Amino acid sequence: EVQLVESGGGLVQPGESLRLSCVASGFTFSHYRMHWVRQAPGKGLMWVSLIEIDGRTTSHADSVRGRFTISRDNAKNTLYLQMNSLRVDDTAVYYCTRDAAGLSYWGLGTLVTVSS
């Protein structure tokens, strides 16, 4: 059974950092492109970042580029999102998703709250 389990969310102040993790199981993690997608409270889905299977090619949404970095450790079946210089409008549930025939599997998400 495919499982994606995010962790690392929490309450931080503006300007602080967090690192999210997503542990994958039930499939060969190294064979799939992965994404982070977020959803602010009461709002729609917003794509954040993607990483190719080799980990060298990445892409980020304009609103997070230069502040967020996506990475992966295929040996540990883990996807990461390093978030620096967090802003109040980064508050959201962050989902880890697997890209194959669309975003076919999603984790339950981890909540990041940025507030002073």
Place this chain on the structure above:
Amino acid sequence: QSALTQPRSVSGSPGQSVTISCTGTSSDVGAYNYVSWYQQYPGKVPKIVIYDVTQRPSGVPDRFSGSKSGNTGFLTISGLQSEDEADYYCCSYAGTSLIFGGGTQLTVL
């Protein structure tokens, strides 16, 4: 990276059909056959219902269908059922990124 344009809400009676549109540009929806659609119930995780414009994942009822014309993708739900009441989001590749629509709330009257 502006969001794809979806109607904020649509509605239909049980048994009817509804179609949700998703309008982008020649750089996203119009450029790639990678439009996907997601169903989300309140407080729940999104679930894919259509990928690659027209493909339906296993387990998704054949009442759900997708299509595309130019820069606009479409999700059609036929034979509406009460459990179809949810938010629906479209998504497209846009080169090296993804872009979502703003979401459409479907109400089953």
